[in-house]
Amino acid sequence: EAQVTQNPRYLITVTGKKLTVTCSQNMNHEYMSWYRQDPGLGLRQIYYSMNVEVTDKGDVPEGYKVSRKEKRNFPLILESPSPNQTSLYFCASSDSLFEEKLFFGSGTQLSVL
Amino acid sequence: AQSVTQLGSHVSVSEGALVLLRCNYSSSVPPYLFWYVQYPNQGLQLLLKYTSAATLVKGINGFEAEFKKSETSFHLTKPSAHMSDAAEYFCAVSGPLNAGNMLTFGGGTRLMVKP
Numbered sequence: 001e002a003q004v005t006q007n008p009r010y011l012i013t014v015t016g017k018k019l020t021v022t023c024s025q026n027m028n029h030e031y032m033s034w035y036r037q038d039p040g041l042g043l044r045q046i047y048y049s050m051n052v053e054v055t056d057k058g059d060v061p062e063g064y065k066v067s068r069k070e071k072r073n074f075p076l077i078l079e080s081p082s083p084n085q086t087s088l089y090f091c092a093s094s095d096s097l098f099e100e101k102l103f104f105g106s107g108t109q110l111s112v113l
Numbered sequence: 114a115q116s117v118t119q120l121g122s123h124v125s126v127s128e129g130a131l132v133l134l135r136c137n138y139s140s141s142v143p144p145y146l147f148w149y150v151q152y153p154n155q156g157l158q159l160l161l162k163y164t165s166a167a168t169l170v171k172g173i174n175g176f177e178a179e180f181k182k183s184e185t186s187f188h189l190t191k192p193s194a195h196m197s198d199a200a201e202y203f204c205a206v207s208g209p210l211n212a213g214n215m216l217t218f219g220g221g222t223r224l225m226v227k228p
Contacts, residue, residue: 004156035218040122042203042218043157090156101147102216104156 002027006091006105013081014113021076021108023091029103031094032074033058034066036087037107043090049074081112115140115206119219127227132176132191134222136204139185146187147205147216148178157203163187174198199226 004025013019025032033048035058045058049068063085065077074093078085088109092102120135138144145164149157161172168180174197178189187204201223205216 040220042117042119042220043216044218045216092156101159101162102149102157104158106154106156 002103004091004093004103004105006089006108008108009106010109012111012113015082016080019078019081019110021078021089021091021110023074023076023105024072025074025091025093025103026072027093027095027103028071029093029095030071031096032068033092033094033102034064034074034076035090035092036060037090038087046076046089081110083112086110086112115144115217117204117206117217117219119202119204119222121222122220123223123225125225125227126194128196129193132189132194132198132224134189134202134204134224136178136187136189136219137185138187138204138206140206145207146178146180147207148172148176148187148189149203149205149218151201151203151221153200160189160202194224194226196226196228199224 007022030051034046035043037043044060046064047066049055052071055066088107090107091105094102116139118137147162148160150160151157160176161170163170163180171177176191201221203221204219207216
């Protein structure tokens with residue numbers, strides 16, 4: 001089954017404690033992206049990747065890091081989380097940059113205390 | 114940069130009534146436009162997309178949207194609401210000016226369906 005898998009589903013942490021949210025897709029997609037969803041703001045792109053070892057900033061990259069060492073995996077790293085990074089995070093992948101639909105993971109609800 | 118505005122963060126309709134969710138975009142070039150739906154505790158799923166073919170686009174679950182260039186709009190409609198349509202709906206735009214940015218989303222509209 002084609003899917004994007006994110007883990008964990010829920011995460012509570014404290015300020016400054018490094019964390020990683022994993023994302024994996026099994027569709028051999030070249031494009032992967034991370035979004036955060038906040039009420040009234042829709043989804044805002046954090047980082048995206050067009051292929052292995054190719055990543056770039058989205059609209060709200062501050063405080064986040066990503067890596068794309070393998071085509072299927074695109075982890076999101078928060079080196080020193082802060083309360084303003086409390087949000088719902090989605091990983092997505094696509095076969096094409098513009099025309100094709102995005103496949104989304106089920107989301108990770110992060111709370112930073 | 115391209116942008117999307119969804120009018121109304123919450124829309125409430127009765128079961129069987131017309132659903133109309135509004136979306137306006139800004140773009141200096143013909144865009145690609147999408148509607149996504151998010152059910153509770155799930156990721157987003159594609160409802161329909163416009164990619165410069167027919168201006169009236171039919172999607173899943175009886176939804177459709179019409180691209181109106183003169184109004185820069187891409188409103189989502191469904192003739193008769195069902196309880197299972199209760200969800201949050203996102204309009205999104207993509208195109209050459211969004212190179213690498215994949216999609217720009219609107220703020221979302223939560224649809225509530227009353228029995």
